[in-house]
Amino acid sequence: xxxxxxxxxxxxxxxxxxxxxxxxxxxxxxxxxxxxxxxxxxxxxxxxxxxxxxxxxxxxxxxxxxxxxxxxxxxxxxxxxxxxxxxxxxxxxxxxxxxxxxxxxxxxxxxxxxxxxxxxxxxxxxxxxxxxxxxxxxxxxxxxxxxxxxxxxxxxxxxxxxxxxxxxxxxxxxxxxxxxxxxxxxxxxxxxxxxxxxxxxxxxxxxxxxxxxxxxxxxxxxxxxxxxxxxxxxxxxxxxxxxxxxxxxxxxxxxxxxxxxxxxxxxxxxxxxxxxx
Amino acid sequence: xxxxxxxxxxxxxxxxxxxxxxxxxxxxxxxxxxxxxxxxxxxxxxxxxxxxxxxxxxxxxxxxxxxxxxxxxxxxxxxxxxxxxxxxxxxxxxxxxxxxxxxxxxxxxxxxxxxxxxxxxxxxxxxxxxxxxxxxxxxxxxxxxxxxxxxxxxxxxxxxxxxxxxxxxxxxxxxxxxxxxxxxxxxxxxxxxxxxxxxxxxxxxxxxxxxxxxxxxxxxxxxxxxxxxxxxxxxxxxxxxxxxxxxxxxxxxxxxxxxxxxxxxxxxxxxxxx
Numbered sequence: 001x002x003x004x005x006x007x008x009x010x011x012x013x014x015x016x017x018x019x020x021x022x023x024x025x026x027x028x029x030x031x032x033x034x035x036x037x038x039x040x041x042x043x044x045x046x047x048x049x050x051x052x053x054x055x056x057x058x059x060x061x062x063x064x065x066x067x068x069x070x071x072x073x074x075x076x077x078x079x080x081x082x083x084x085x086x087x088x089x090x091x092x093x094x095x096x097x098x099x100x101x102x103x104x105x106x107x108x109x110x111x112x113x114x115x116x117x118x119x120x121x122x123x124x125x126x127x128x129x130x131x132x133x134x135x136x137x138x139x140x141x142x143x144x145x146x147x148x149x150x151x152x153x154x155x156x157x158x159x160x161x162x163x164x165x166x167x168x169x170x171x172x173x174x175x176x177x178x179x180x181x182x183x184x185x186x187x188x189x190x191x192x193x194x195x196x197x198x199x200x201x202x203x204x205x206x207x208x209x210x211x212x213x214x215x216x217x218x219x220x221x222x223x224x225x226x227x228x229x230x231x232x233x234x235x236x237x238x239x240x241x242x243x244x245x246x247x248x249x250x251x252x253x254x255x256x257x258x259x260x261x262x263x264x265x266x267x268x269x270x271x272x273x274x275x276x277x
Numbered sequence: 278x279x280x281x282x283x284x285x286x287x288x289x290x291x292x293x294x295x296x297x298x299x300x301x302x303x304x305x306x307x308x309x310x311x312x313x314x315x316x317x318x319x320x321x322x323x324x325x326x327x328x329x330x331x332x333x334x335x336x337x338x339x340x341x342x343x344x345x346x347x348x349x350x351x352x353x354x355x356x357x358x359x360x361x362x363x364x365x366x367x368x369x370x371x372x373x374x375x376x377x378x379x380x381x382x383x384x385x386x387x388x389x390x391x392x393x394x395x396x397x398x399x400x401x402x403x404x405x406x407x408x409x410x411x412x413x414x415x416x417x418x419x420x421x422x423x424x425x426x427x428x429x430x431x432x433x434x435x436x437x438x439x440x441x442x443x444x445x446x447x448x449x450x451x452x453x454x455x456x457x458x459x460x461x462x463x464x465x466x467x468x469x470x471x472x473x474x475x476x477x478x479x480x481x482x483x484x485x486x487x488x489x490x491x492x493x494x495x496x497x498x499x500x501x502x503x504x505x506x507x508x509x510x511x512x513x514x515x516x517x518x519x520x521x522x523x524x525x526x527x528x529x530x531x532x533x534x535x536x537x538x539x540x541x542x543x544x545x546x547x548x549x550x551x
Contacts, residue, residue: 082517082518149500152515153519154519186502187417188506189515191514202402204401204417204500
């Protein structure tokens with residue numbers, strides 16, 4: 001008798017492995033790139049929260065720059081700053097906060113003058129559609145037994161989440177013990193904002209704090225959101241800069257100009273980021 | 278691998294032919310490549326700083342959790358893996374090859390895949406997770422999840438070693454014991470285990486060392502919470518972005534643990550210590 005090998009299970013595993021890469025990188029090139037030998041390539045290191053917005057930006061940029069190629073490296077800003085400090089080749093760094101940009105400046109990879117704010121982001125509370133914890137308002141976050149996921153403080157969004165809780169604790173409506181009570185409910189400090197999002201979608205946690213731009217994606221129908229009012233919210237400043245030793249500085253500068261252009265800013269806004277103007 | 282002899286005395290190694298200088302020279306680049314990064318880690322951090330960081334609660338918590346979870350993991354692997362290994366070694370049954378392959382699978386899979394798979398099974402919306410949730414058992418984000426991830430990844434190392442150990446026993450010895458009136462549990466206890474002792478112990482140490490280094494499945498399935506699910510590898514990964522020195526300290530400790538474990542495992546496997 002022949003043993004039947006569980007091929008179906010094997011296929012599942014192989015399929016899954018494709019979507020769990022730690023730092024996804026994405027190459028996009030315009031159709032003419034094969035014909036044009038003079039094409040230049042651009043390596044963009046961008047915060048995980050910019051994944052969708054920058055992919056679209058890159059596609060639009062290539063329409064205007066046929067023959068060129070853009071490679072994206074999306075990861076937590078702190079991870080990208082570390083990679084830059086260790087000498088990873090890149091042309092542009094887009095960080096979700098000033099701190100990681102300063103780290104890149106300290107490492108000598110970015111000159112202070114090229115620093116350019118290009119968008120802002122705000123925090124939002126997400127929870128699974130079936131709402132297992134019965135969340136109605138932000139105050140419910142301190143209910144004992146609720147399972148909350150935050151990003152680790154190493155990631156900008158993790159620090160912003162703590163800032164929000166701090167602000168809420170100073171608001172009499174929440175009470176001074178709010179932050180401590182909420183932190184008691186944290187079950188995991190995830191490494192980046194995407195991991196927080198995935199685990200809330202999976203229903204592993206009752207709630208999570210992510211960027212507004214994370215929700216205005218294709219999977220918006222998979223989670224419910226609760227807005228954080230402006231006076232408690234933290235506006236994350238996103239910075240963009242040219243890497244000092246870029247091999248294609250002109251193309252890189254064009255990309256930065258494009259991000260700041262009306263078209264670029266509109267694309268960012270369509271992904272839930274707050275444009276400069 | 279282990280070849281336990283009945284007398285328990287080590288087989289004397291055959292005389293080795295003299296190795297030509299050329300082979301030695303050719304093996305040098307690979308040896309340098311493998312040892313240099315490890316040495317660099319030790320050189321990067323001053324011993325005084327290492328000792329100072331050792332008292333950091335973040336470091337101590339991670340070490341404590343790693344040791345506690347891996348000990349539980351190893352016990353579960355021995356209890357659950359021994360029957361599997363014994364069945365694989367003794368019977369030529371129907372699904373033998375499928376089971377053998379299934380056991381190999383976790384060792385070749387990226388641990389991240391194991392993490393996702395465990396979530397699909399034991400997560401809140403997983404196949405069993407919903408049921409467990411109704412019973413009031415919550416696995417995700419608890420040390421139980423850490424142990425499950427470690428068992429999933431590390432069990433094959435013990436099962437493989439134990440299977441080889443059991444296979445190498447002459448079945449006539451077991452048969453003789455049972456003819457003399459020993460019950461099957463007595464045969465297992467007084468004949469099988471003593472004869473495969475080194476393979477069982479060596480496999481356990483290997484499994485323990487693998488569990489200690491488990492990262493990918495743990496961070497996906499168990500999450501990251503200091504003192505609860507943040508084992509040493511997770512603390513190194515997160516610490517790398519927060520405080521490089523803490524990451525270096527934990528790395529050095531982890532290397533020392535693993536090195537000692539491997540030395541012990543090799544000693545047991547090759548010398549038949551009892």
